Amino acid sequence: MRTIRTTEITEQIKEMCIEANYFLAPDMKQAIEDAASAEETKIGRHILGKLCENMKIAGDDGIPVCQDTGMAVIFMDIGQDVHFEGGDLESAINEGVRRGYREGYLRKSVVGDPLIRENTKDNTPAVIHYQIVPGDRVKITVAPKGFGSENMSRVFMLKPADGMEGVKQAVLAAVKEAGPNACPPMVVGVGIGGTFEKCAILAKKALTRPVQEFSELPYIREMEQELLEKINQTGIGPGGLGGNATALAVHIDTYPTHIAGLPVAVNICCHVNRHAMRVV
Amino acid sequence: MEKYIQAPLDEETIKDLRAGDFVYITGTIYTARDAAHKRMSEALVAGGALPIELRNNIIYYMGPSPAREGRAIGSAGPTTSGRMDRYTPALLDIGLKGMIGKGKRSGEVKEAMVRNGCVYFAAIGGAGALLSKAIKKSEVIAYEDLGTEAVRRLEVKDFPVIVVMDADGNDLYERAAE
Numbered sequence: 001m002r003t004i005r006t007t008e009i010t011e012q013i014k015e016m017c018i019e020a021n022y023f024l025a026p027d028m029k030q031a032i033e034d035a036a037s038a039e040e041t042k043i044g045r046h047i048l049g050k051l052c053e054n055m056k057i058a059g060d061d062g063i064p065v066c067q068d069t070g071m072a073v074i075f076m077d078i079g080q081d082v083h084f085e086g087g088d089l090e091s092a093i094n095e096g097v098r099r100g101y102r103e104g105y106l107r108k109s110v111v112g113d114p115l116i117r118e119n120t121k122d123n124t125p126a127v128i129h130y131q132i133v134p135g136d137r138v139k140i141t142v143a144p145k146g147f148g149s150e151n152m153s154r155v156f157m158l159k160p161a162d163g164m165e166g167v168k169q170a171v172l173a174a175v176k177e178a179g180p181n182a183c184p185p186m187v188v189g190v191g192i193g194g195t196f197e198k199c200a201i202l203a204k205k206a207l208t209r210p211v212q213e214f215s216e217l218p219y220i221r222e223m224e225q226e227l228l229e230k231i232n233q234t235g236i237g238p239g240g241l242g243g244n245a246t247a248l249a250v251h252i253d254t255y256p257t258h259i260a261g262l263p264v265a266v267n268i269c270c271h272v273n274r275h276a277m278r279v280v
Numbered sequence: 281m282e283k284y285i286q287a288p289l290d291e292e293t294i295k296d297l298r299a300g301d302f303v304y305i306t307g308t309i310y311t312a313r314d315a316a317h318k319r320m321s322e323a324l325v326a327g328g329a330l331p332i333e334l335r336n337n338i339i340y341y342m343g344p345s346p347a348r349e350g351r352a353i354g355s356a357g358p359t360t361s362g363r364m365d366r367y368t369p370a371l372l373d374i375g376l377k378g379m380i381g382k383g384k385r386s387g388e389v390k391e392a393m394v395r396n397g398c399v400y401f402a403a404i405g406g407a408g409a410l411l412s413k414a415i416k417k418s419e420v421i422a423y424e425d426l427g428t429e430a431v432r433r434l435e436v437k438d439f440p441v442i443v444v445m446d447a448d449g450n451d452l453y454e455r456a457a458e
């Protein structure tokens with residue numbers, strides 16, 4: 001049994017909210033730079049060049065990469081031999097978000113009730129996904145999610161007979177519909193299988209995988225590569241203004257499902273695909 | 281083509297703008313996004329006054345991150361314009377001439393743009409740090425309680441945008457996805 005104080009979690013989450021919003025992870029940065037050098041259209045090169053400049057200004061000047069600093073999505077993979085002390089965990093996580101968004105000059109973009117729509121003014125609450133895993137560590141992933149791209153995400157309850165072809169069509173349909181609204185070049189997270197909610201969580205978590213790290217399953221890896229190619233042939237391009245770089249990566253995760261179903265979730269993320277990860 | 285223009289807009293300037301032009305805006309523009317549009321629309325329906333004069337002006341769909349001490353504004357890139365579509369035709373019909381945002385517009389907005397001779401610009405989505413450099417002054421002028429969604433008056437210098445839809449209804453997004 002290992003004891004972790006919840007104040008430690010607060011502190012880590014505070015720092016991670018700020019870090020994720022000021023610096024894209026090295027894999028994302030690299031992917032955008034690679035896309036800039038591979039882009040064939042003039043307008044596409046122009047936009048990608050500006051995105052590189054934008055990342056530099058954000059880091060140098062201490063200003064968020066994008067003004068939509070997102071709703072804080074947090075994955076907590078908690079070792080089953082961990083014992084928390086010093087107050088309840090959920091409050092500690094939200095306190096970290098509150099401090100991070102205040103001290104980091106991040107935008108407060110959360111409304112307390114989806115219909116009454118009053119801003120909570122501190123960006124809480126976060127959306128938290130807990131998982132109990134073996135061991136005595138806690139892996140924290142903070143992934144602030146912007147809603148330009150979130151709004152273009154979709155869940156499809158396909159039929160088993162739709163098969164792989166059906167999945168590919170669903171992903172392409174979602175990407176085409178997203179177009180310029182999702183601030184391309186995008187990262188596309190796909191969850192296949194499970195249930196209605198499980199596939200959506202898979203898709204969300206797939207976005208936190210390092211860009212261009214492919215699936216371990218050979219047939220899924222092939223699908224990731226094929227979809228990326230097809231997406232980049234749509235012509236949508238950077239900013240939706242035309243070009244090759246419509247997506248930087250397609251990440252697919254799968255889970256067993258029911259004999260009667262084939263759930264597919266497509267979680268679209270923009271080029272500001274933020275994720276900070278730490279192990280406590 | 282690269283063009284340098286002044287805001288507020290005039291007819292001559294708008295006529296000269298073509299979908300695909302790279303444009304640099306200098307002058308005064310206003311911000312408003314979802315919640316401010318809802319309030320303005322309610323004010324119009326109730327026959328009340330709007331907090332800003334729309335005639336010949338440009339609205340930037342943007343809600344900034346907070347400014348650090350000594351800076352005009354925080355990160356300040358565009359939000360998705362389509363969410364404002366429901367409110368937009370009424371604003372275009374009473375004189376709004378330009379919009380800056382990102383993403384597709386509805387058929388109704390396009391019609392209202394052509395009918396009134398208006399222009400829709402895109403700023404680069406997700407480039408809020410870069411775009412903040414072109415904003416020299418920012419002041420909340422209405423709906424302060426809305427926080428980031430308040431209406432702001434911005435003084436901009438060579439603010440970089442691209443014409444997506446011109447007053448003749450040409451649409452750069454449609455061309456891109458062909």
Ligand code: SF4
Pocket residue numbers: 066067068069070145146147148149150181182183270271272357358359405406407
């Ligand atoms: S979709 Fe992403 S890049 Fe675009 S405004 Fe939202 S958070 Fe920023």
